[in-house]
Amino acid sequence: xxxxxxxxxxxxxxxxxxxxxxxxxxxxxxxxxxxxxxxxxxxxxxxxxxxxxxxxxxxxxxxxxxxxxxxxxxxxxxxxxxxxxxxxxxxxxxxxxxxxxxxxxxxxxxxxxxxxxxxxxxxxxxxxxxxxxxxxxxxxxxxxxxxxxxxxxxxxxxxxxxxxxxxxxxxxxxxxxxxxxxxxxxxxxxxxxxxxxxxxxxxxxxxxxxxxxxxxxxxxxxxxxxxxxxxxxxxxxxxxxxxxxxxxxxxxxxxxxxxxxxxxxxxxxxxxxxxxxxxxxxxxxxxxxxxxxxxxxxxxxxxxxxxxxxxxxxxxxxxxxxxxxxxxxxxxxxxxxxxxxxxxxxxxxxxxxxxxxxxxxxxxxxxxxxxxxxxxxxxxxxxxxxxxxxxxxxxxxxxxxxxxxxxxxxxxxxxxxxxxxxxxxxxxxxxxxxxxxxxxxxxxxxxxxxxxxxxxxxxxxx
Numbered sequence: 001x002x003x004x005x006x007x008x009x010x011x012x013x014x015x016x017x018x019x020x021x022x023x024x025x026x027x028x029x030x031x032x033x034x035x036x037x038x039x040x041x042x043x044x045x046x047x048x049x050x051x052x053x054x055x056x057x058x059x060x061x062x063x064x065x066x067x068x069x070x071x072x073x074x075x076x077x078x079x080x081x082x083x084x085x086x087x088x089x090x091x092x093x094x095x096x097x098x099x100x101x102x103x104x105x106x107x108x109x110x111x112x113x114x115x116x117x118x119x120x121x122x123x124x125x126x127x128x129x130x131x132x133x134x135x136x137x138x139x140x141x142x143x144x145x146x147x148x149x150x151x152x153x154x155x156x157x158x159x160x161x162x163x164x165x166x167x168x169x170x171x172x173x174x175x176x177x178x179x180x181x182x183x184x185x186x187x188x189x190x191x192x193x194x195x196x197x198x199x200x201x202x203x204x205x206x207x208x209x210x211x212x213x214x215x216x217x218x219x220x221x222x223x224x225x226x227x228x229x230x231x232x233x234x235x236x237x238x239x240x241x242x243x244x245x246x247x248x249x250x251x252x253x254x255x256x257x258x259x260x261x262x263x264x265x266x267x268x269x270x271x272x273x274x275x276x277x278x279x280x281x282x283x284x285x286x287x288x289x290x291x292x293x294x295x296x297x298x299x300x301x302x303x304x305x306x307x308x309x310x311x312x313x314x315x316x317x318x319x320x321x322x323x324x325x326x327x328x329x330x331x332x333x334x335x336x337x338x339x340x341x342x343x344x345x346x347x348x349x350x351x352x353x354x355x356x357x358x359x360x361x362x363x364x365x366x367x368x369x370x371x372x373x374x375x376x377x378x379x380x381x382x383x384x385x386x387x388x389x390x391x392x393x394x395x396x397x398x399x400x401x402x403x404x405x406x407x408x409x410x411x412x413x414x415x416x417x418x419x420x421x422x423x424x425x426x427x428x429x430x431x432x433x434x435x436x437x438x439x440x441x442x443x444x445x446x447x448x449x450x451x452x453x454x455x456x457x458x459x460x461x462x
Contacts, residue, residue, distance in 0.1 A: 031215045033215050035214040040059070043074060044075060045070060045073070046070075046112050047068055048064065048068040048069055048070035049067040050062060050067060050197075052193075055210075059072065059210065059211045059214075061194075061195040061211075062195065062207070062208050063093055063208070065198065065199075065200060065201075065202065065205045069133075069194055069196055071193065073190045076190070078099075078100070078188060078189070078190070078216070078218065080221045081165075082224055083097075083160075083161070083163075083214075084213070084214075084215055085211055087160070087209060087212075088157045089121050089210075090121070090208055091154055093195075093204060095194050096118050097116065097194070098193075098194060099115045099117060099189070099191055100114050100164060100187065101115065101133065107377070107403060108134060111134050113133050114135070114189050115164075116194065117171055119209065121152070126142045127148075127158070128172070128178035128179060129141050129148075129171075132185070135402070136240050136242065139235060139240055140180075140181045142179070145178060145230065148177065148179075152174075158174055159173070163226065167183060177228045179230075180230045182234045182236070193209075235451075236278050237253065237450055246455065249453065251438065251452040252280055252452040259300070261299055263294060263296065263297045263325070264331065265294070273293045278450055281446065281447070282319065282443075282445075282446070282447050283446060285442075294442050295441050296442075297325055298438045300437075302437075302456060303435045304392045304456070305389075305390075305454050306388070306454070306455040306457060307454050308386060308453045308454075309386070309388075310384045310385070310386050312447070312448045313343060313445075313446075314345075314445065315348055315381050316349050317343070317344070317349070317446060318345070318349050318445050320341060321343065322338035322440075322441060323339050323341075324339050324432075324433045324435070325338030326338065326437075335441055336439055339396075340367035341387050341389055342367045343447060346362045356421050357369060357370065364378075364398055365406065366406060368423050368424065369408075369415075372400065372405040373404075376401075376403060379401065385400065386402070387400060394410040395408075395409055
């Protein structure tokens with residue numbers, strides 16, 4: 001009996017010590033309240049005209065007819081953090097929590113964009129999945145996580161934990177692991193509470209979503225990070241769920257030279273290019289055009305298309321993305337011939353001040369023909385930028401980091417006049433081929449590429 005009592009005593013002590021340690025850890029975590037329970041101090045609205053107010057220590061968002069998505073956004077911007085909150089949503093209303101989000105004049109006239117942790121009370125049940133608002137669509141749907149889908153509580157309070165540390169995003173719903181994403185598209189931004197637009201759906205008018213106990217950790221975040229049991233999804237050099245659905249294809253697999261060859265070779269260049277860490281890099285060779293490894297082109301020809309390429313330049317660098325390239329032209333020295341989305345360090349490379357049309361050799365311009373919008377959003381040297389080229393029925397657009405910077409009509413009189421006034425005047429029917437290669441240029445400077453994706457467009461003239 002005495003032995004049992006002693007054993008029971010020590011067991012009780014152990015339980016008390018463990019409880020004390022857990023409580024000590026909880027109280028020592030450096031949480032900061034983002035919502036004081038009484039006011040909307042520290043928050044402001046963007047987007048539509050849905051309303052926000054404070055009731056019973058909760059933020060209450062109410063849907064409004066004929067208005068786009070509305071966001072209650074934190075005044076502060078956040079990079080790495082751990083966020084916890086609770087919410088309750090009307091079963092008819094979709095919603096979400098924006099993280100690392102931004103509203104920039106250059107991007108869709110200030111539209112809120114960035115990562116969204118979904119609130120989805122529908123039968124689909126993708127609550128706590130990761131969506132990319134106004135950019136890439138679904139990045140981490142919950143189709144392969146039935147446990148997280150079942151964790152959502154209808155007509156009740158749900159708890160989210162969201163960790164954003166470096167390029168890693170992890171989420172939990174009611175303590176069940178939900179999403180695990182590796183993506184470095186955006187490093188910082190505001191936090192936003194969304195009331196989804198409802199269009200003309202009168203049944204959803206006045207429906208509400210509520211949030212409470214909104215708190216954040218921003219110091220020593222790795223120390224307080226929680227392990228997860230689910231497998232991460234990597235977005236680098238892979239297609240998102242929405243891209244697959246919409247007919248996108250990878251032009252480069254991130255690992256091999258498959259699908260590419262030298263513009264003036266039958267195979268991929270043996271020197272001048274490097275594949276490392278999911279980046280395709282043209283090496284520095286003194287700044288001369290196609291004098292080392294040379295340009296590389298797709299093995300497949302493309303007609304109408306939408307192309308996306310991430311690129312990163314070094315100081316003073318020059319390169320380009322060409323399209324409708326005919327490799328049978330210019331068999332001599334220099335680059336292969338085609339229309340070019342210019343890649344350049346405008347501040348340090350002399351080409352920025354050259355060209356037969358003023359400014360037509362600056363970054364994102366149609367090289368030597370049309371100057372890109374001078375208000376274009378360019379990320380700093382050493383950061384990734386995203387080029388997007390759309391060509392359909394001879395209408396061509398250049399986009400840089402989400403902003404359309406120029407457009408033109410191939411084969412038009414105005415286009416042909418520009419060609420006559422440019423360095424391309426000597427090439428008959430320059431840029432007017434029905435199909436051509438996509439080309440990445442070797443201009444002798446260190447430039448890296450990744451996430452090279454294309455969506456062929458059916459040439460529908462209607």
